[in-house]
Amino acid sequence: MAEHQTYQPSHQQPGTQPRYQVVKAATAATAGGSMLILSGLIVAGTVIALTIATPLLVIFSPVLVPAVITVSLLIMGFLASGGFGVAGITVFSWVYRYVTGKHPPGADQLDQARHKLASKAREMKDRAEQFGQQHTTGSQTS
Numbered sequence: 001m002a003e004h005q006t007y008q009p010s011h012q013q014p015g016t017q018p019r020y021q022v023v024k025a026a027t028a029a030t031a032g033g034s035m036l037i038l039s040g041l042i043v044a045g046t047v048i049a050l051t052i053a054t055p056l057l058v059i060f061s062p063v064l065v066p067a068v069i070t071v072s073l074l075i076m077g078f079l080a081s082g083g084f085g086v087a088g089i090t091v092f093s094w095v096y097r098y099v100t101g102k103h104p105p106g107a108d109q110l111d112q113a114r115h116k117l118a119s120k121a122r123e124m125k126d127r128a129e130q131f132g133q134q135h136t137t138g139s140q141t142s
Helices: 017-099 107-141
Strands: none
């Protein structure tokens, strides 16, 4: 059977691999423990802040709720306005590049759709002319 060999970089001595494992484990335990302690402190601070702020929120809620609703509607309106403005500028930029022949993304698809619509319109026009000729020819013979 083939023996299982572990990879050891050329600058390491054969017996130093376990020491790196210990260093990795100690680093991970230190980082994980400090993050766990930090998250516990944040939860405790949040609970304390809510305990202090709840009576104030209850007292001022008749004023705060409409104010929050108004501010949120204003923010959403400004964001929507900005988004539509950016979209409009993007469309104008795309149309300008298309008209000046710079070939923006999606121009090929637009040209294909235009050609397909034009061919269908021509086909419908020809059918209408044929139908009109048959109808006028049929009414003259009767």
